[in-house]
Amino acid sequence: MKRFLFHIVFISLVIYSGILSAQCHYAIIPYPENIIPQSGVFTINENTEIIIQTSKEDYHRIIKFLHERLNTVAGFSLKISKKKSPVGTNSIFFREVAGFAPEAYRLIIDKKSVIVESSYANGAFYALQTIFQLLPAEIYSNRKQGQIKWTLPCVEINDTPRFSYRGMHLDVCSHFFPVEYIKRYLDLMAMHKQNVFHWHLTEDQGWRIEIKKYPELTNKGSIRKETVIGTLASKVYDGTPYGGYYTQEEIRDVVRYAADRFITVIPEIEMPGHALAAISCFPHLSCGLEGKYEVATRWGVFKQVYCPKEETFQFLEDVLTEVMDLFPSKLIHIGGDECPKDSWRKCPNCQNLITTLGLEDEFALQSYFIQRIEKFLNSKGRQIIGWDEILQGGLAPNATVMSWLGEEGGIKSAQQQHNAIMCPHQKYYLDYYQFNPEAEQLCMGHLVPLREVYDYNPVPDVLNAEEQKYIQGVQGCVWTEYMKNPERVEYMAFPRVLAISETGWTPAPNKNWDSFTQRLETHFKRLDQLNVNYSKRFYDVLILVHKDGPYSKVITMSVDAPDAEIHYTLDGTTPTMNSPIYKTPLVINKQQIIKATAIRDSNPIGKTTYMTFD
Numbered sequence: 001m002k003r004f005l006f007h008i009v010f011i012s013l014v015i016y017s018g019i020l021s022a023q024c025h026y027a028i029i030p031y032p033e034n035i036i037p038q039s040g041v042f043t044i045n046e047n048t049e050i051i052i053q054t055s056k057e058d059y060h061r062i063i064k065f066l067h068e069r070l071n072t073v074a075g076f077s078l079k080i081s082k083k084k085s086p087v088g089t090n091s092i093f094f095r096e097v098a099g100f101a102p103e104a105y106r107l108i109i110d111k112k113s114v115i116v117e118s119s120y121a122n123g124a125f126y127a128l129q130t131i132f133q134l135l136p137a138e139i140y141s142n143r144k145q146g147q148i149k150w151t152l153p154c155v156e157i158n159d160t161p162r163f164s165y166r167g168m169h170l171d172v173c174s175h176f177f178p179v180e181y182i183k184r185y186l187d188l189m190a191m192h193k194q195n196v197f198h199w200h201l202t203e204d205q206g207w208r209i210e211i212k213k214y215p216e217l218t219n220k221g222s223i224r225k226e227t228v229i230g231t232l233a234s235k236v237y238d239g240t241p242y243g244g245y246y247t248q249e250e251i252r253d254v255v256r257y258a259a260d261r262f263i264t265v266i267p268e269i270e271m272p273g274h275a276l277a278a279i280s281c282f283p284h285l286s287c288g289l290e291g292k293y294e295v296a297t298r299w300g301v302f303k304q305v306y307c308p309k310e311e312t313f314q315f316l317e318d319v320l321t322e323v324m325d326l327f328p329s330k331l332i333h334i335g336g337d338e339c340p341k342d343s344w345r346k347c348p349n350c351q352n353l354i355t356t357l358g359l360e361d362e363f364a365l366q367s368y369f370i371q372r373i374e375k376f377l378n379s380k381g382r383q384i385i386g387w388d389e390i391l392q393g394g395l396a397p398n399a400t401v402m403s404w405l406g407e408e409g410g411i412k413s414a415q416q417q418h419n420a421i422m423c424p425h426q427k428y429y430l431d432y433y434q435f436n437p438e439a440e441q442l443c444m445g446h447l448v449p450l451r452e453v454y455d456y457n458p459v460p461d462v463l464n465a466e467e468q469k470y471i472q473g474v475q476g477c478v479w480t481e482y483m484k485n486p487e488r489v490e491y492m493a494f495p496r497v498l499a500i501s502e503t504g505w506t507p508a509p510n511k512n513w514d515s516f517t518q519r520l521e522t523h524f525k526r527l528d529q530l531n532v533n534y535s536k537r538f539y540d541v542l543i544l545v546h547k548d549g550p551y552s553k554v555i556t557m558s559v560d561a562p563d564a565e566i567h568y569t570l571d572g573t574t575p576t577m578n579s580p581i582y583k584t585p586l587v588i589n590k591q592q593i594i595k596a597t598a599i600r601d602s603n604p605i606g607k608t609t610y611m612t613f614d
Contacts, residue, residue, distance in 0.1 A: 029502060040153075166196065190263060385401075539605045561600065567579040
């Protein structure tokens, strides 16, 4: 029996090792559903021909991406033609074939040709992203490369996404980002097979979308007189006006750009809370009980909210009419989060409405507010999506819940047979710290390291098989209170967004942390070519402190980079190869300075991190 068990364990280890080896050889993020390795390579050269077999215009757009990329980095201007089959050699063949699910594809690479098969153009587009990742990292460069062989490993890949909604959010209200950067953000999403851009366009701190019927919203509501410096408790301000907004022409341009990359743009227009920028322009839309109305100059939640009266609903319907003209998305995000009820409790209009409608309380009044907006959007062929709080007082009939407070909102939504998007702040808020707060610039929230993001399973175990179908996907959220520029956005988002992309696309059984970290090192070379300002904390030792009684603490250390040893010291000196290797938690009960360095192949690979204990 012992010998039998030994053989079982040995075989399991061999199989696991083989799977891990294959995943690392094909350093694709997010990892595909199924890979069948083959021997040999296919080399793209100036004589390679692109062959297309479909009349759909979307496929031709995909061919253009490939053609332009190879022209940029290799100087190739490949011939494009139409043939019924990939006759001959040295061809890249795109074929529309029945039977594939939306976004699914088959990629077959042998020594003579590359064949892409899909039933939908988005599947071919995602196959192209896989092709790019199989090529040398220089394929992502913005200039011509010399002495590069553009080889692809021979392989067969059959791929389809785990979830239909694979999103990224960007708050452009706390800090504004120009159209040029929005397009770069979309490019990075497309590279990782993400297909929904949640554009947070209105907030207390600024209104960022041109509404032609109400020019005051951008003339006044887009500008705050100054911005708080430091933490939420700070009383120091910079004294500098801050603003910016997108014209309708710019928004149409972004929506087209996203559509070319098979990304749906969902706009968010906040209501009934987080509306101070709008109310500062039109105070009569509030209950009129909260004193001064001006665009917020600090972060947080404010008592000034929309009053649920007819003037307010008319205003919002006017705004949403223009929004729908700009955004063809089925879903329109209406916020619904963090709406204080202080004004509503004191407002005669609100209290009269509660009585007239026979509502239980102010939470039911918010449900009435949301359902009024939903009926309007439904009448125009659209549906609402909102944060967890739209569950309070009763969920609108056709609403989708974006579960940010944790998993509970998504669970309740699914149990009520409503779609849900999982983005719990504890795992998917990328404005939270990714490393020891003492070593980072000011962030919002607590510590959410890469490993926690990767390990999160967005389908709660408490849901049965039928309820699980309502979990439509995942989304990473980037709130920009402490991100003033694109470089900071990228530092906070990458590489954690890659973990989210893998959860959104890759079948759960295929996810593997060890494989992911090894593939990530290859992927960093691609991000380098794109000049992405990703965090290098992947190579630094994360030191965590756990209480162990009144006078001692337990210290744990970890590093994400694979095959690295953690060397540490307790006397404040810089660790070397000769310093102790971390293996088990340390107990600290006196004044000490811990320093730790990740070392691989006898060389430090990251910065030395430290923590002082008094």
